[in-house]
Amino acid sequence: MYGMVNKAMEEMVIKTHGEGTWEKIKAKAGVDIEVFMSNEGYSDDITYNLVAAASELLQTPPGKILHGFGEHWILYTAQEGYGSLMEANGRTLPEFLSKLPDFHSRVAMIFPQLQPPRFECSEITEHSLNLHYFSHRQGLAEFLVGLMHGLGKMFKTPVTVRQTAAKAQGADHDVFEVTW
Ligand code: HEM
The missing domain is CATH 3.90.1520.10 (H-NOX domain)
Structure with missing residues (x-):
């Protein structure tokens, strides 16, 4: 998936749990990428591993993480970054x-x-x-x-x-x- 997906996940976690937690999630997921580039492609495995690691570290079922991510995607990623696309729809x-x-x-x-x-x-x-x-x-x-x-x-x-x-x-x- 495009890096913007992982970047949005990073923003959500930092907003709710802080930078330290995000670094721990990345380490647990075995992800050593410093900065995700929005318009570069990354393996889907990275995204799935991040969700699994977040689920473990935050002691929250993966479905609940994905649900929260869906809301975050609309309310922040899409509305803030792609407002005109959203409005046009x-x-x-x-x-x-x-x-x-x-x-x-x-x-x-x-x-x-x-x-x-x-x-x-x-x-x-x-x-x-x-x-x-x-x-x-x-x-x-x-x-x-x-x-x-x-x-x-x-x-x-x-x-x-x-x-x-x-x-x-x-x-x-x-x-x-x-x-x-
Ligand atoms: C401007 C807003 C949006 C942008 C920029 C966007 C972009 C993307 C990107 C980059 C992916 C990852 C796929 C890939 O990289 O190959 C994706 C996946 C996805 N998007 Fe959007 N999207 C937007 C809005 C929406 C909306 C409004 C919905 C539905 C309500 C939606 C539903 C999904 C779903 C379910 C996936 C998961 C991929 C899959 O099921 O295979 N997106 N989108």
Whole structure:
């Protein structure tokens, strides 16, 4: 993944637990990279190892770390660093979600080697939809739930998210029912 992902994780940990904890997490994860470059590619293993090390050191389940990271990604990384991209994708939560399928193609203009997830929306009603999440990566469902809650906070529209199909349990892909 692009370095901006690891960098965002670093920012989140430093903000909540300080520099010392981040250095310990990096050491435990076996990562000896001093500075992550936002627009350089890094092995996905680095990101997964950082999550696992954070989980151990902070005595927090990995899913909870990923959930928090999803919220942080929306509220800080995306809004502060890519505000205009976010604004262009919709002025309300339902509008933003309905345009999610095209979102990363615009991100790919900045990051050409991006290997983004793919999204589809179905069963769209006035207060809910089903979000289909396709990825070649594993284990990121809780990140997705955190992203949805981050969007809910960003649009000041409380959301509930319920996973109705899980790739980890043999489904073709993950499905989330998002209600607002
Ligand atoms: C301007 C805002 C955003 C930027 C710059 C961005 C960029 C990225 C980058 C760099 C990755 C790592 C993939 C790679 O490096 O190959 C990624 C992954 C991902 N993004 Fe975004 N993204 C943004 C907003 C969003 C939003 C709004 C959502 C959904 C609500 C989202 C969902 C995801 C997910 C689920 C992944 C995990 C990768 C996977 O499942 O394979 N992103 N994004």
